[in-house]
Amino acid sequence: MSTLIEIEQAADALPLEQQESLFEWLSERMRRRRLKSALPHSVLDIAPVSLGRVIRPFSPDDDLLGEMLEGRQ
Numbered sequence: 001m002s003t004l005i006e007i008e009q010a011a012d013a014l015p016l017e018q019q020e021s022l023f024e025w026l027s028e029r030m031r032r033r034r035l036k037s038a039l040p041h042s043v044l045d046i047a048p049v050s051l052g053r054v055i056r057p058f059s060p061d062d063d064l065l066g067e068m069l070e071g072r073q
Helices: 004-013 016-038 065-069
Strands: none
Touching: 004 016
């Protein structure tokens, strides 16, 4: 089988249960390929960046999370 018409004819000759299995297999294969092409690399592939030395150590006043969450319940 090398053409789409031959593949369609062969799939059409399968029992319904096997056609459903084939459809599920193709759907999952396509989903994985889409995900792979949409996410060509991982965040782990990004090289580390140095921002230089620390000017002063962090203190409790440097915690911005409390300010960002102020007023939220």
